Amino acid sequence: MDTIRLTIDNREVEVEKGTTIFQAARQMGIDIPALCYMKLDNLGVENRPGGCRICVVEVEGRRNLAPSCSTVCTPGMVVHTHTMRVINARRTVLELILSDHPKDCLVCPKNGRCELQDLAARLGIREIHSVENAAVSTYKKDTSPSLKRDMDKCVMCRRCETMCNDVQSVGALSAVNRGFMAVVAPAFEQRLVDSNCTFCGQCVAVCPTGALTEVDHTGKIIQALMDPTKKVVVQTAPAVRAALGEEFGMEPGTLVTGKMVAALRRLGFDEVFDTDFAADLTIMEEGTELLDRLGRFLGGDKTVKLPILTSCCPAWVNFFEHNYPDMLDVPSSAKSPQQMFGAIAKTYFAEKIGVDRKDLVVVSVMPCLAKKYECQRDEFKVDGNPDVDFSISTRELASLIKSANIDFLSLPDEEFDAPLGESTGAAVIFGATGGVIEAAVRTAYEIYTGKKLDRIDFKELRGLDGIRHATIDFNGTPVNIGIAHTLGNARKLLDGMRAGMYNFHAIEIMACPGGCIGGAGQPFHHGDSSVIKARMDAIYREDAGKKIRKSHENPYIIKLYEEFLGHPMSEKAHHLLHTHYFDKHD
Amino acid sequence: MDKIELNKCQKDKIAEICAEFGNAPGELINVLHKCQGHFGYLPEEVQREIARHLSIPVAKVYGVVTFYSFFTMQPKGRHSISVCMGTACYVRGAEGVLEELKKELKIDVGGVTPDGKFSLECLRCVGACGLAPVMLVDEKVYGRLEPKQIKGILAQYE
Ligand code: SF4
Ligand code: SF4
Ligand code: SF4
Ligand code: FES
Ligand code: FES
Secondary structure: OOEEEEEEOOEEEEEEOOOEHHHHHHHOOOOOOOOOOEEEOOOOEEEOOOOOOOOEEEEOOOOOOEEHHHOEOOOOOEEEOOOHHHHHHHHHHHHHHHHOOOOOHHHOOOOOOOHHHHHHHHOOOOOOOOOOOOOOOOOOOEEOOOEEEOHHHOOOOOHHHHHHHHHOOOOOOEEEOOHHHOEEEOHHHOOHHHOOOOOOOHHHHHOOOOOEEEOOOHHHHHHHHHOOOOEEEEEEOOOHHHOHHHHHOOOOOOOOHHHHHHHHHHHOOOEEEEHHHHHHHHHHHHHHHHHHHHHHHHOOOOOOOOOEEOOOOHHHHHHHHHHOHHHOOOEOOEOOHHHHHHHHHHHHHHHHHOOOHHHEEEEEEEOOOHHHHHOOOHHHEEOOEEOOOEEEEHHHHHHHHHHOOOOHHHOOOOOOOOOOOOOOHHHHHHHOOOHHHHHHHHHHHHHHHOOOOOOOOOHHHOOOOOEEEEEEEEOOEEEEEEEEEOHHHHHHHHHHHHOOOOOOOEEEEEOOOOOHHHOOOOOOOOOOHHHHHHHHHHHHHHHHOOOOOOHHHOHHHHHHHHHHHOOOOOHHHHHHHEOOOOOOOO | OOOOOOOHHHHHHHHHHHHHOOOOHHHHHHHHHHHHHHHOOOOHHHHHHHHHHHOOOHHHHHHHHHHOOOOOOOOOOOEEEEEEOOHHHHHOOHHHHHHHHHHHHOOOOOOEOOOOOEEEEEEOOOOOHHHOOOEEEOOEEEOOOOHHHHHHHHHOOO
């Protein structure tokens, strides 16, 4: 390793060549403030436009202050991060940003979680000057089913642009206009719904301010909960339990499954169910579909579409509908767990308890913003009544809990309700990249070979590398598996596959970095990827601690097929649990 | 802005220009320049075509078009009027001239008169500070302008 030595704040330090002043300072415990800069280590996510200049430092021998986030250390460099000149420069920059920023923090959706607020507090700004002749810009707000854009609050850090273009390769957002009118927007400043946005929400996940936020359904949920004529049930996605605690000051990676269930019960939900149940169901359907296609392929049928692609991530579904319209018959037709849950809740469960679907409100708690869009797609409605009425994020659930006077930390651990609350370890790992395919392998292997697995953990499918592959031996039949997380990596994998670089039988794709644990509805990671890693570890811990770890062994799933669906991919299952895709290419 | 349909011939022209620059994303600015030279402006449909040929998001194309002031999404009038807003002209009354033009033409900066005759825009110093305030109609320079002359000048154009 090539290293160099330099001095920061009168202390010498040795760093790897290519390290920026900002990173070098971090390594010594000096926390230089930053605004535009953001980096997720090990996830290939970095925004370093060097534009905001909040991070400036003094470098001896240089006339101008240097932005530390984008200035690389050189040997013998002498840096000062805290001088009068630096302090004044930072404050001036921030005051200028604030002068073109609305002053409605108290009612801003980002209140308390805003990096601009934090910065103003940290730099001790006590007054906001208005700049003469610089009319504060006003833009039309843009609301889509998943996210809201309020560009008056944009500070042009361009993190969202980096996520949408470099990480997701979607390209829905770009910096447009100049000067005070500069913002990040879709082409022709059209609405996001009219663009090729996938609603992955990763722009929201990194926006430091209230410029990009999720559509908030908490008000509607309180209303439904207070309505005596409605039966309200809730389902919670696997990734939520691994992150919700962070909103209450708990360490990242703390599992709060039991407290979450208790909180939902206290909020007034009539039944607290688990999306994990539907994840097990997804495995039954998707796994059977995989085996069906694989069996036909091995039998010499040349018409089968392989590889099978997972379809449980709605942002990924939007992405291939926009970008790969010629491949609409390749992904699994299985609905996402959220939608499978809704379909079963509003048929099987509604019948069981004798409630009309119109009086049954299904709420989902998701780490995801794309699910908000997904649940209002027309094909997931019956006579206008959606299978899932509202989808809220992990953050929205935290707000609901806080607003209902519940002291989360002192809650006891409680259990999910039956029958849609029982799940296996295979379902839990849906929350992390590689988890869906591992769960599918656990079931497909046993069904295909007729043998019991002697190991349940497929460590070769886990990890945080953007594109991974592994071959699993199905008792003599090698099954090639590909995994990608982030849509940029998905594109690389698909293009590589088209170019004949890979030969996969099954591919799992998740739109968010790390999978759903890094979803845009999760507590903000503020650029710290160790948070995502900790959630991932928590997910695998939960799996390891489960009595049943294979979807096909879930007793309530077995019962559901016996009582209601028949068998996987039966006509009824097809009708309720499978979907089709649309060409959205323009 | 109204959407326009491009005909085959126009689409071919865009393809030709893009190909001339090797369909390279890095040549976006040059491609836009040449296309604006050809069409007079850069409407949405033209930008979409360019994005397709250069394999870049249309949002990026739009970003560049809105960043540089010499690109325009407005069709030009038959005569294009530019008022200099450079320091010298500004100090010597360019704003009054501009106001008069807006009043006479009943359009804003960046607009085109409904009959397509005139379009109006502003420029930075055109290097004729001695004549400030200055306006250009097509290639012709008018200097030492006073608002009251505007009506007469406009009347000279067909
Ligand atoms: S939600 Fe995703 S696809 Fe849509 S603009 Fe944001 S980053 Fe881009
Ligand atoms: S919308 Fe948010 S993330 Fe995007 S540039 Fe503006 S402040 Fe930054
Ligand atoms: S990876 Fe998960 S959280 Fe992200 S968009 Fe897909 S389903 Fe939603
Ligand atoms: S944080 Fe370094 S320039 Fe913005
Ligand atoms: S300022 Fe108008 S010509 Fe120089």
